[in-house]
Amino acid sequence: MTNRSLILDSPFLLGFDHTRALIDRAAKAAAEGYPPYNVEQLGERQVRISLAVAGFTPSDLTVTLEGRQLTISGKREDTNGAGQAYLHRGIAARGFTRAFVLADGLEVEGARLEHGLLHVDLTRPEAAQAVKTIPIQAG
Structure with missing residues (x-):
């Protein structure tokens, strides 16, 4: 424990x-270590998750939000059968699933694939402060 x-x-x-x-x-x-990622604070209410996904296309990637869990997964087709003979293969071709638990109120704004990096932008809308008074009943 x-x-x-x-x-x-x-x-x-x-x-x-x-x-x-x-x-x-x-x-x-x-x-888990693959793929590597960064989490950046872009502003007071904005966060960006960036994953290094070199070699993946938008159709190879899936971004889903279920409850408070953001899941990013990638699956590539095996291109070895296409006649390529690698002398050195340093770019990983394996699939992955990476999950992030989001705080309450954090919303996914969108995702963008750019120069081998998948950027997922998150924002936290300004919450209205509310005070609730609980009535007391006499027994």
């Missing part, structure tokens, strides 16, 4: 099972 799990197992933190699952999923995804 990790230290994170001990903190989230406190009886005073009710309903944080989902948070623990998100932390575990993010830790697992961070351990």
Whole structure:
């Protein structure tokens, strides 16, 4: 059991099972190394994820958002049968799946493939501050 799990197992933190699952999923995804990626803060409310996907075309790539999980995957057709004989093959041709857990309120604006980099732009709209008063009933 990790230290994170001990903190989230406190009886005073009710309903944080989902948070623990998100932390575990993010830790697992961070351990994967292919393809390399950057996460950039572009502005106060904008973030960009850039993945190095040299050799992939837009039709080879898929970007999906399910709940709060952004999944980027790539699958290339094997071109070895097309008569190429590689003397050295340093550009990876294997498929990949890379997942990111997005914070509440973070929205995907779009994705663009440019010079071997897939850019996925995210934004966080300004949230309206709301204060809710809870009525107290007499027993």
